[in-house]
Amino acid sequence: MKLEDKKRVLREMVVHRRFEERCYQAYIERKIGGFLHLYPGQEACCNGVMEAARPGYDYVITGYRDHVHAIKCGSDPREVMAELYGKETGSSKGRGGSMHIFDVKHRFMGGYALVGGPFPLAAGIAKGIQMKGGDEIAICFLGDAANNQGTFHETMNMAALYKLPVLFVCENNLYGIGTAIERSTAVVHQHKRVCGYDMEAAETDGQDIEKVYEAAKTAINHVRSGKGPYFLELLTYRYRGHSMSDSRGYRSREEEEMWKQRDPIFILRDRLIAEKAMTMADYEAMEKEVDNYIENEVIKFAEESPEPKAEELEKYVFADRESQMPWITGKAA
Amino acid sequence: MAEIMYWEALQRAHDEEMARDPLVICMGEDIGVAGGTYKATKGLYEKYGPLRVIDTPISENSYTGLGIGASFLGVRPIIELMSVNFAWLAMDQMFNSAAKVRYMSGGQLTAPCVFRSAGGAAHQLGAQHSARMEKVFMGIAGLRVVTPSNPRQAYGLLKSAVRSDDPVYINEHELMYNMKGDVPDGEYFHPLEGSEVTRSGTDVTLFGYNISVHWNLKAAEILDKQYGISAEVVDLYSLSPLDREGIRKSVSKTHRAVVVGEEEAPVGVCAEVISIINEECFFELDAAPVRVNSALVPQPYNHTLEKAAIPNAEDVVAAVLKLFGRG
Structure with a gap:
C-alpha cells in the first residue's frame, strides 16, 4: 500500500471505530432500536479488501454487521446514522434499520439478516454482471458461522460451476453468535471448506490491513480476470458481543485482551509512527478531529432529521403503481 | 385465436419474452437440456443457450436466491420451482429477499423476478408431492400471487409477470398442463389484479x-x-x-x-x-x-x-x- 493511502485508511478506520462506538452509546440512550451488531476489531478486513477493490464500482453485499461496509463503499456516515435512528433521511429511509443498510448508488447492495442469505444473492449479482458484460465484480462479506448454512455449499457449487465473478470474503471472528467455532464447525480453517468445489482460496491475518490488502489484490485479480470465484478467509476478532444483548460469557477476558494487543488500527498506526510518517500527537489530534466530526455532523444530522410519515407506511412495498398499470390492468401499450 | 395446451401457452410466453429482451432468463431444475418437467421451457435451451436457460443443481433456495440477486441488476429471471413442495426450500429467499428488499431498502432495490411452480394433488403423488401452498404465498407483503386456470391466463399472466417490476409468484397445477384452451394469436397481457x-x-x-x-x-x-x-x-x-x-x-x-x-x-x-x-x-x-x-x-x-x-x-x-x- 502507498503511504498516502495508509494514512487515509488509518483515518477511515478511526471513523469506522468511533462511528460504531457512538452507536453503542446511542443504543444505551435508546436512540437506536432493534438489534445492533458492531464491527470494532474487524476494521482491517473490510478496509483491506475494499482498498484492493473499486469501492462504488464493484458490488458489495453483506450480513447484518453492515454499517462499516456501506460507509467504505461510499455511503455518507450521516445517512447511515440517520438510518439507525429510523429517520426519513436514512440510507433506507428509516425502513431498514441497522441490519438493512442499502446504498445502491454506491453499489452497496445491502445488509441482510438471515445468516448465509447473501451468498446466493452475491452469486446472482455476479450473474447479472456476467450477462451485462462489465468488468465489475461482486464481493460478499460474511462471517464464519454463515458457512454452516446450506446456502454456503449450494452457492459455492453454483459460483464455481458457472464461473461467476464473485469474491467471497469470510471474516472469521471465531464465534457464531455465542458459540465458538470449534464447538460448531468440524473444520476451523474456513478456506479449506471450498476445496470441495475446486475453488481458489486463501487465508490471511485479518488484523493487519497490509496483509489483507495483498491477499485481496491476488483474489480480486483472479476474479476480475474472468477466472471464476475466489474465497478469502481473514482471521479476525470482534471486541463486542454478537449484538447488544450479549454479555460475552462464552469467552474469557484474557482472550479478548490478547486480541486487543493485535488491534488493526494500532498495528497500522504504530507502523506509520515507526516509518516516521506521523507522530502519536498527530494520531491523537486526528482522533479528536474524528470525534468532533461524528458528534457535530453525524449525530447532529441523525438527531435533527425528520421521522418518516405514518401515512407513508405502505410506500415501497410494491413498485410505483402508476408505472406498473399496463401489467396490473393488462392494458399494455 | 388458436387452441393450445396450458404448457404450450407458458412456453410461448417464455419464448416471446426471451426473444424481446436479452435480460430475460429462465432457470430451474431440468428446464434446459431436458426441456422442462412440464415442457414449459421446451426448445428454449437450443434457441437461447446455457447462459440464459440455466439448468440448476437441485438447490432450490440458492438458485432462487441467485435469480433474485441477478434481478437486482435488471436481469428478469423466470425461476421454475419444479413442484411447489420444493418451493418450501426456497421460501427463505423468496420471502426474506425478493419480497422485502424493496421495502427495507427504502425503494432503492427491487426484485423483478417471476417464480413459477406446480402445486396441487395429481395422481397418487403422495404426501410430499401434492401440496397446496398458495395460502402461504398470499400472506407475504411485497409478493404478487397469481394462479392461471386456463391457457389464456397462463400465457397472459406470465407475460405480465415478466414485465412487472414486482416479484410475482405464479401458482400452476400439476393436472392442468395438458388442458386445452383458446389463446389470442397476438401478444396478450393478462391483468395481474382483478377477477x-x-x-x-x-x-x-x-x-x-x-x-x-x-x-x-x-x-x-x-x-x-x-x-x-x-x-x-x-x-x-x-x-x-x-x-x-x-x-x-x-x-x-x-x-x-x-x-x-x-x-x-x-x-x-x-x-x-x-x-x-x-x-x-x-x-x-x-x-x-x-x-x-x-x-x-x-x-x-x-x-x-x-x-x-x-x-x-x-x-x-x-x-x-x-x-x-x-x-
Whole structure:
C-alpha cells in the first residue's frame, strides 16, 4: 500500500471505530432500536479488501454487521446514522434499520439478516454482471458461522460451476453468535471448506490491513480476470458481543485482551509512527478531529432529521403503481 | 385465436419474452437440456443457450436466491420451482429477499423476478408431492400471487409477470398442463389484479381459482340442469391482492357465496374471501357464506383415500343445496 493511502485508511478506520462506538452509546440512550451488531476489531478486513477493490464500482453485499461496509463503499456516515435512528433521511429511509443498510448508488447492495442469505444473492449479482458484460465484480462479506448454512455449499457449487465473478470474503471472528467455532464447525480453517468445489482460496491475518490488502489484490485479480470465484478467509476478532444483548460469557477476558494487543488500527498506526510518517500527537489530534466530526455532523444530522410519515407506511412495498398499470390492468401499450 | 395446451401457452410466453429482451432468463431444475418437467421451457435451451436457460443443481433456495440477486441488476429471471413442495426450500429467499428488499431498502432495490411452480394433488403423488401452498404465498407483503386456470391466463399472466417490476409468484397445477384452451394469436397481457366472471348467474356465486374454477363450472351446470339454481362462477386468478370489488359486486348480485379451493380449510384463500365478503357486503347476504376444501391430512397415496381428501363438483353442488335448505 502507498503511504498516502495508509494514512487515509488509518483515518477511515478511526471513523469506522468511533462511528460504531457512538452507536453503542446511542443504543444505551435508546436512540437506536432493534438489534445492533458492531464491527470494532474487524476494521482491517473490510478496509483491506475494499482498498484492493473499486469501492462504488464493484458490488458489495453483506450480513447484518453492515454499517462499516456501506460507509467504505461510499455511503455518507450521516445517512447511515440517520438510518439507525429510523429517520426519513436514512440510507433506507428509516425502513431498514441497522441490519438493512442499502446504498445502491454506491453499489452497496445491502445488509441482510438471515445468516448465509447473501451468498446466493452475491452469486446472482455476479450473474447479472456476467450477462451485462462489465468488468465489475461482486464481493460478499460474511462471517464464519454463515458457512454452516446450506446456502454456503449450494452457492459455492453454483459460483464455481458457472464461473461467476464473485469474491467471497469470510471474516472469521471465531464465534457464531455465542458459540465458538470449534464447538460448531468440524473444520476451523474456513478456506479449506471450498476445496470441495475446486475453488481458489486463501487465508490471511485479518488484523493487519497490509496483509489483507495483498491477499485481496491476488483474489480480486483472479476474479476480475474472468477466472471464476475466489474465497478469502481473514482471521479476525470482534471486541463486542454478537449484538447488544450479549454479555460475552462464552469467552474469557484474557482472550479478548490478547486480541486487543493485535488491534488493526494500532498495528497500522504504530507502523506509520515507526516509518516516521506521523507522530502519536498527530494520531491523537486526528482522533479528536474524528470525534468532533461524528458528534457535530453525524449525530447532529441523525438527531435533527425528520421521522418518516405514518401515512407513508405502505410506500415501497410494491413498485410505483402508476408505472406498473399496463401489467396490473393488462392494458399494455 | 388458436387452441393450445396450458404448457404450450407458458412456453410461448417464455419464448416471446426471451426473444424481446436479452435480460430475460429462465432457470430451474431440468428446464434446459431436458426441456422442462412440464415442457414449459421446451426448445428454449437450443434457441437461447446455457447462459440464459440455466439448468440448476437441485438447490432450490440458492438458485432462487441467485435469480433474485441477478434481478437486482435488471436481469428478469423466470425461476421454475419444479413442484411447489420444493418451493418450501426456497421460501427463505423468496420471502426474506425478493419480497422485502424493496421495502427495507427504502425503494432503492427491487426484485423483478417471476417464480413459477406446480402445486396441487395429481395422481397418487403422495404426501410430499401434492401440496397446496398458495395460502402461504398470499400472506407475504411485497409478493404478487397469481394462479392461471386456463391457457389464456397462463400465457397472459406470465407475460405480465415478466414485465412487472414486482416479484410475482405464479401458482400452476400439476393436472392442468395438458388442458386445452383458446389463446389470442397476438401478444396478450393478462391483468395481474382483478377477477373474471367465467359464467354469469343470479342465485349464488361460486368463487374459485385455478383447478377449482373447473369444479365450479361443472357444479354450475348440474345446479342449472338438475335443480334450477343459477350459479355465477368467479375466477380469482389474482390471490394477492384479492379482488375486493369483484367479490363485492358478485355477492351483491347473487346474495349467496360458496368459496371453493383445493387447499385445506384452516387458514387460506377461502377464509380470506369470506372475510372480504363479511367486510364488504355482509348486509347483502341471504345466507352465511361457506367454503369447500380438502381434508386436513397429509395427502394419502391410496387412490380411494386421495379421492376422499380432495373436493369435487358434487361437493360444491351439495354445499349450494345446503345453502338453499335443500341439502
